[in-house]
Amino acid sequence: MQYSLTLLAAGLVAQTGLTWAAPQAKNFIYIVPDGYGQASQTMARDYVSLQKTGSNASAPIIQELAGDRLVLGTVRTHASDNLVTDSAASGTAFSCGHKTYNDAISVTPDGQPVGSILEAAKLDGFKTALVVTSTINHATPAVYSAHVANRDSYEAIAAQQIGYSHPFGPVVDILLGGGRCYFKPQSDPTSCRSDDLDLFSFAQKKGYHVMQDRAAFDAYLGDYTTNASLPYIGLFNDDQMMYEIDRSKAPEKEPSLLEMSKAALGTLDQATRASKKGYFIMIEASRIDHAGHANDAAAHVHDTVMYNEVLGFVQEWINAHPDTMLMSAADHECGGLTTNAFDPAPLVNVQHSFEYLKTVWEAYNGTDARGYFTSTVLPAAGLSDVTDAQIDKLLGASSPWAEMKKMIATKAGVNWSTGGHTATDVTLHGYAAGKKWREFKGDMAGNHDNTELPRYIEKVLKLDMDATTAKLRAVNGSWVAGPDAARKRRDVHSH
Amino acid sequence: MQYSLTLLAAGLVAQTGLTWAAPQAKNFIYIVPDGYGQASQTMARDYVSLQKTGSNASAPIIQELAGDRLVLGTVRTHASDNLVTDSAASGTAFSCGHKTYNDAISVTPDGQPVGSILEAAKLDGFKTALVVTSTINHATPAVYSAHVANRDSYEAIAAQQIGYSHPFGPVVDILLGGGRCYFKPQSDPTSCRSDDLDLFSFAQKKGYHVMQDRAAFDAYLGDYTTNASLPYIGLFNDDQMMYEIDRSKAPEKEPSLLEMSKAALGTLDQATRASKKGYFIMIEASRIDHAGHANDAAAHVHDTVMYNEVLGFVQEWINAHPDTMLMSAADHECGGLTTNAFDPAPLVNVQHSFEYLKTVWEAYNGTDARGYFTSTVLPAAGLSDVTDAQIDKLLGASSPWAEMKKMIATKAGVNWSTGGHTATDVTLHGYAAGKKWREFKGDMAGNHDNTELPRYIEKVLKLDMDATTAKLRAVNGSWVAGPDAARKRRDVHSH
Numbered sequence: 001m002q003y004s005l006t007l008l009a010a011g012l013v014a015q016t017g018l019t020w021a022a023p024q025a026k027n028f029i030y031i032v033p034d035g036y037g038q039a040s041q042t043m044a045r046d047y048v049s050l051q052k053t054g055s056n057a058s059a060p061i062i063q064e065l066a067g068d069r070l071v072l073g074t075v076r077t078h079a080s081d082n083l084v085t086d087s088a089a090s091g092t093a094f095s096c097g098h099k100t101y102n103d104a105i106s107v108t109p110d111g112q113p114v115g116s117i118l119e120a121a122k123l124d125g126f127k128t129a130l131v132v133t134s135t136i137n138h139a140t141p142a143v144y145s146a147h148v149a150n151r152d153s154y155e156a157i158a159a160q161q162i163g164y165s166h167p168f169g170p171v172v173d174i175l176l177g178g179g180r181c182y183f184k185p186q187s188d189p190t191s192c193r194s195d196d197l198d199l200f201s202f203a204q205k206k207g208y209h210v211m212q213d214r215a216a217f218d219a220y221l222g223d224y225t226t227n228a229s230l231p232y233i234g235l236f237n238d239d240q241m242m243y244e245i246d247r248s249k250a251p252e253k254e255p256s257l258l259e260m261s262k263a264a265l266g267t268l269d270q271a272t273r274a275s276k277k278g279y280f281i282m283i284e285a286s287r288i289d290h291a292g293h294a295n296d297a298a299a300h301v302h303d304t305v306m307y308n309e310v311l312g313f314v315q316e317w318i319n320a321h322p323d324t325m326l327m328s329a330a331d332h333e334c335g336g337l338t339t340n341a342f343d344p345a346p347l348v349n350v351q352h353s354f355e356y357l358k359t360v361w362e363a364y365n366g367t368d369a370r371g372y373f374t375s376t377v378l379p380a381a382g383l384s385d386v387t388d389a390q391i392d393k394l395l396g397a398s399s400p401w402a403e404m405k406k407m408i409a410t411k412a413g414v415n416w417s418t419g420g421h422t423a424t425d426v427t428l429h430g431y432a433a434g435k436k437w438r439e440f441k442g443d444m445a446g447n448h449d450n451t452e453l454p455r456y457i458e459k460v461l462k463l464d465m466d467a468t469t470a471k472l473r474a475v476n477g478s479w480v481a482g483p484d485a486a487r488k489r490r491d492v493h494s495h
Numbered sequence: 496m497q498y499s500l501t502l503l504a505a506g507l508v509a510q511t512g513l514t515w516a517a518p519q520a521k522n523f524i525y526i527v528p529d530g531y532g533q534a535s536q537t538m539a540r541d542y543v544s545l546q547k548t549g550s551n552a553s554a555p556i557i558q559e560l561a562g563d564r565l566v567l568g569t570v571r572t573h574a575s576d577n578l579v580t581d582s583a584a585s586g587t588a589f590s591c592g593h594k595t596y597n598d599a600i601s602v603t604p605d606g607q608p609v610g611s612i613l614e615a616a617k618l619d620g621f622k623t624a625l626v627v628t629s630t631i632n633h634a635t636p637a638v639y640s641a642h643v644a645n646r647d648s649y650e651a652i653a654a655q656q657i658g659y660s661h662p663f664g665p666v667v668d669i670l671l672g673g674g675r676c677y678f679k680p681q682s683d684p685t686s687c688r689s690d691d692l693d694l695f696s697f698a699q700k701k702g703y704h705v706m707q708d709r710a711a712f713d714a715y716l717g718d719y720t721t722n723a724s725l726p727y728i729g730l731f732n733d734d735q736m737m738y739e740i741d742r743s744k745a746p747e748k749e750p751s752l753l754e755m756s757k758a759a760l761g762t763l764d765q766a767t768r769a770s771k772k773g774y775f776i777m778i779e780a781s782r783i784d785h786a787g788h789a790n791d792a793a794a795h796v797h798d799t800v801m802y803n804e805v806l807g808f809v810q811e812w813i814n815a816h817p818d819t820m821l822m823s824a825a826d827h828e829c830g831g832l833t834t835n836a837f838d839p840a841p842l843v844n845v846q847h848s849f850e851y852l853k854t855v856w857e858a859y860n861g862t863d864a865r866g867y868f869t870s871t872v873l874p875a876a877g878l879s880d881v882t883d884a885q886i887d888k889l890l891g892a893s894s895p896w897a898e899m900k901k902m903i904a905t906k907a908g909v910n911w912s913t914g915g916h917t918a919t920d921v922t923l924h925g926y927a928a929g930k931k932w933r934e935f936k937g938d939m940a941g942n943h944d945n946t947e948l949p950r951y952i953e954k955v956l957k958l959d960m961d962a963t964t965a966k967l968r969a970v971n972g973s974w975v976a977g978p979d980a981a982r983k984r985r986d987v988h989s990h
Contacts, residue, residue: 046578059575071940338831338832338912339831417910
């Protein structure tokens with residue numbers, strides 16, 4: 001709050017908002033490519049362009065990606081307490097319009113809850129959806145549907161998201177992603193809860209259709225234009241969903257982000273067709289960020305390409321449903337990726353993420369570890385051309401993975417400068433159909449603080465986030481999970 | 496040409512151009528922040544914001560820079576023969592609308608000249624200007640005013656720029672920047688020509704007012720709204736002009752980019768006020784790039800802040816002269832800059848560029864080198880807090896400068912991953928006054944290939960670059976300097 005007042009005093013928020021023509025729309029789609037920086041798009045575009053360029057790398061032919069058609073500008077991302085934000089602070093900014101500290105899930109620095117654009121939509125009669133490839137209680141989906149002092153309070157977040165401990169009850173009509181283990185009681189051996197809450201059973205009692213694997217997804221949502229009724233929850237992995245580079249090799253295991261997005265939009269459209277109120281959906285390409293943290297170039301490219309495929313589908317969707325608008329921006333850059341002497345060709349040979357290869361390698365219990373590493377692991381890592389000396393060196397290392405990632409990065413002429421986030425602005429994308437697109441560009445082409453973005457959606461959908469905040473704060477505050485509710489931090493979950 | 500045809504076949508250029516409403520304007524200002532990437536703006540903004548944030552670094556208050564108000568989207572930069580471009584190929588793209596190979600100055604891969612937007616403007620009766628902080632015959636100003644196979648043909652470029660060997664004669668009414676030595680005959684001890692051409696004398700014969708130092712600038716242009724007549728040339732350094740971080744400590748030595756821009760716009764406005772035809776001016780913040788190559792964070796910040804000051808002045812200028820439009824985009828990113836754990840505060844203590852400090856240090860001929868290094872060089876480098884052991888280590892190194900740059904980068908939490916350019920897209924800025932600004936955003940918000948940019952200017956000013964190309968090619972081609980005209984490459988000149 002304090003920060004917003006400062007901005008208002010400086011005339012920045014007021015000046016910006018006053019110039020918005022803000023075309024009206026019935027539905028809004030917001031897409032978060034978590035951890036996606038400017039270099040991510042260049043890398044993915046040049047990778048896809050290889051299909052046109054072919055073998056003549058010295059005469060590149062560039063193929064535009066869907067995201068390239070939808071650029072609106074850039075977004076500033078800092079947290080209230082750090083120039084480098086995490087997903088929680090940045091997510092609170094673009095879901096609720098308030099600056100806060102790193103780790104905060106839709107609470108201001110004083111610990112008080114602030115209403116999200118999704119909650120405001122739900123209160124106003126809209127249908128709502130969260131579709132992600134991370135755990136569903138990860139920071140980005142959490143900021144739309146929960147209020148806790150620390151993002152690591154995964155159990156409390158899950159309980160709020162499904163409406164068990166949220167003062168408004170269930171506010172999300174569609175939840176699709178990973179994080180299944182947080183919805184099972186501790187008696188279940190695959191649970192990661194420390195209590196007896198059975199959130200899937202609770203969801204069913206509240207009328208949710210529950211899906212826990214791809215078969216259930218196909219049965220209920222496989223045709224995308226299904227009459228499947230709301231609400232529903234589908235969690236397809238106990239942990240994060242698979243990287244796209246791995247999932248695409250085993251599509252029977254999990255639906256892709258594109259498939260989940262098609263299913264969610266299809267059912268949202270069906271459910272609101274006869275209503276004056278539409279829907280708000282947040283789709284997150286969550287694991288671009290994880291690949292950035294892991295400095296895994298090929299996994300980063302494949303999840304970025306999938307993000308662009310979703311953007312392309314959504315652009316077509318909006319052309320067919322012109323009462324719908326899109327905005328999309330990352331929460332922050334991740335990995336400090338630069339494209340120094342870039343050649344995407346070596347990335348074509350990479351078949352799996354290093355996360356996947358590590359699991360495969362650690363599960364190997366045969367007698368010829370070196371042979372397995374050489375014949376199976378290295379080729380799948382895009383490194384079939386290494387010498388025996390290099391193999392010995394890799395196998396002798398405490399962990400060969402960091403070294404292998406560097407080898408691939410060097411081949412592709414890219415550099416990762418950090419395992420964390422950076423302060424650099426990210427790209428803003430958007431779309432609207434017909435004449436609205438020029439109006440939208442007139443409004444939003446530019447550089448924005450991330451807190452401005454939900455204020456624009458609020459105006460387009462005629463919602464009131466401040467009233468939502470007031471309603472949340474009118475409830476006795478004990479439901480907001482404090483910092484003591486945070487579980488021991490798991491690295492993979494805390495980006 | 497071949498590449499453009501490929502793009503046309505793919506429908507990209509045609510599709511984009513067809514959607515342009517292209518408001519008409521009398522004048523166009525194009526600004527090139529050479530080597531400026533997305534991280535450069537974030538770094539400069541957070542640096543300037545320190546004035547508001549003060550000592551409480553854990554509660555940053557962000558001050559928008561002029562460039563933040565003017566973002567339109569992003570620009571793709573690749574060369575015809577490499578995903579990573581140099582300034583010559585990218586400059587040819589955004590000055591002439593044609594992809595070409597790295598090193599090419601406004602010739603296509605087959606060595607044939609292509610007309611620039613500046614040349615097209617001149618042929619149509621506009622006034623023209625090039626205002627830079629590099630040598631005036633450096634790649635970016637060169638692509639507007641010369642045609643040579645290799646950017647290193649500095650002598651040939653200078654001779655074309657002043658109209659001595661350009662088939663159209665003098666096409667640039669205002670030339671301001673560095674590179675004085677290329678305009679003096681070899682008999683002059685400060686010349687860097689290998690022939691007897693005296694281009695300053697030639698310029699005077701052609702009616703140019705010639706300025707060779709700040710006093711001459713002040714006398715002729717010091718009031719910015721002068722009635723100084725065109726044409727004129729002012730070159731204020733034999734080599735590149737000073738980095739802003741150094742120049743600002745000795746403003747009597749050289750005018751700033753802002754001062755030169757004010758002077759050029761003032762005289763262009765005077766000269767065209769009574770005419771139906773306006774002006775085209777290219778302003779380059781040239782040395783953002785050099786600081787990137789040198790991995791010099793503070794020099795990079797100061798030149799980026801100066802770029803933003805020029806943008807701010809130009810925005811005000813356009814508000815006062817609404818028949819004028821602005822576009823601005825870098826040719827490429829440089830240095831692979833990332834802002835990993837960014838804290839701009841340590842950069843405040845840096846008083847000079849490392850280029851400057853190296854010169855000072857090498858000129859020291861006193862008896863207490865260690866004392867001088869400790870009391871003068873280190874504090875000016877922002878490193879007054881180093882230990883005696885570190886000083887010994889620095890003095891013992893073959894060159895202490897690389898190590899000192901790393902120390903500053905570490906303090907500020909930034910990383911440079913290369914001494915060269917990267918492939919990553921750059922930011923597009925622009926501005927127009929009143930209702931034209933929304934039209935402009937409607938046209939140009941988005942991601943563009945760099946070849947599209949001059950095509951937009953062409954449409955706004957109603958010019959014909961293809962006709963200009965035809966006129967250039969109708970001239971017997973021996974005037975186009977071939978690769979053999981390139982001098983031995985000087986590192987500082989070849990970015």
